[in-house]
Amino acid sequence: MTTDTAPTTTAKPVLQASGVVMRFGGLTAVNNVDLTVGEGEIVGLIGPNGAGKTTFFNCLTGLYVPTEGTVTYKGTVLPPKPHLVTQAGIARTFQNIRLFANMTVLENVLVGRHTRTNEGLFSAILRGPGYKRAEAESREKAMELLEFCGLANKAQHLARNLPYGEQRKLEIARALASEPGVLLLDEPTAGMNPQETRAAEELVFAIRDKGIAILVIEHDMKFIFNLCDRTAVLVQGQKIVEGDKETVQNDERVITAYLGAPLEGAAEGTSTTAGTEDDQ
Numbered sequence: 001m002t003t004d005t006a007p008t009t010t011a012k013p014v015l016q017a018s019g020v021v022m023r024f025g026g027l028t029a030v031n032n033v034d035l036t037v038g039e040g041e042i043v044g045l046i047g048p049n050g051a052g053k054t055t056f057f058n059c060l061t062g063l064y065v066p067t068e069g070t071v072t073y074k075g076t077v078l079p080p081k082p083h084l085v086t087q088a089g090i091a092r093t094f095q096n097i098r099l100f101a102n103m104t105v106l107e108n109v110l111v112g113r114h115t116r117t118n119e120g121l122f123s124a125i126l127r128g129p130g131y132k133r134a135e136a137e138s139r140e141k142a143m144e145l146l147e148f149c150g151l152a153n154k155a156q157h158l159a160r161n162l163p164y165g166e167q168r169k170l171e172i173a174r175a176l177a178s179e180p181g182v183l184l185l186d187e188p189t190a191g192m193n194p195q196e197t198r199a200a201e202e203l204v205f206a207i208r209d210k211g212i213a214i215l216v217i218e219h220d221m222k223f224i225f226n227l228c229d230r231t232a233v234l235v236q237g238q239k240i241v242e243g244d245k246e247t248v249q250n251d252e253r254v255i256t257a258y259l260g261a262p263l264e265g266a267a268e269g270t271s272t273t274a275g276t277e278d279d280q
């Protein structure tokens with residue numbers, strides 16, 4: 001491990017992974033990875049197919065219990081259960097869209113709010129004043145989020161009827177409904193056209209401006225380098241380099257990992273992707 005893999009942020013840590021290892025039998029999918037996302041930061045995570053990016057995300061969000069290492073959120077070690085991780089303040093989207101297809105857009109966002117509502121089962125069954133007040137507040141907040149994500153006019157549409165780019169936006173709106181301090185995006189622009197990708201960029205900046213730190217996995221290098229304050233590169237489970245756009249683009253090991261072309265394309269400002277052939 002070389003010294004340039006050390007965290008370079010001076011921002012106050014929000015999410016911190018230390019020495020995270022994830023083994024599946026004899027395969028080490030994530031190998032001793034340290035990564036910090038600080039307040040107000042957008043951090044990128046890139047790497048060729050099978051590098052361990054999604055597995056690392058799963059370790060950060062309690063879907064997997066890391067074989068070794070710790071993950072802390074604002075200084076507290078996270079419990080290895082997804083709903084408790086969400087409750088703590090970490091939200092995520094998935095590489096493969098996971099919406100409730102037969103529910104409306106608004107209902108999907110309301111589902112995302114359940115970790116932030118105090119009304120229990122009996123309150124819901126009895127539908128007393130407390131429940132009605134909480135429900136009205138939730139709907140109002142959900143509508144604000146749909147407005148923020150540009151989906152307010154689709155609130156009553158079924159999720160399955162949205163175009164692909166809007167489904168991805170809805171996933172983000174639902175993740176934001178849990179009022180996170182950090183948002184993890186797993187390939188948010190996969191399948192988007194260039195116009196949708198640019199709109200997604202604007203949305204990510206706007207989320208950061210709300211005070212939510214962001215960690216994003218993407219194969220679209222232009223998207224990553226336009227957005228991110230720092231980018232970490234995983235290759236075969238190991239973080240080989242972490243730094244700003246220039247540091248990453250000029251690192252020989254990164255160029256070798258990608259066989260050169262994609263990163264050079266990004267440096268020239270053309271939209272390019274790397275290693276997407278067997279995604280999803």
Ligand SMILES: Nc1ncnc2c1ncn2[C@@H]1O[C@H](COP(=O)(O)OP(=O)(O)OP(=O)(O)O)[C@@H](O)[C@H]1O
Nearest residue numbers: 024029047048049050051052053054055056278279
């Ligand atoms: N549940 C699992 N059981 C066994 N092996 C797994 C499991 N999940 C992932 N792997 C393996 O771990 C390695 C890392 O996979 P992972 O999906 O994390 O990579 P990735 O960088 O996200 O790839 P991509 O860019 O294609 O999404 C791969 O070799 C994969 O086959």
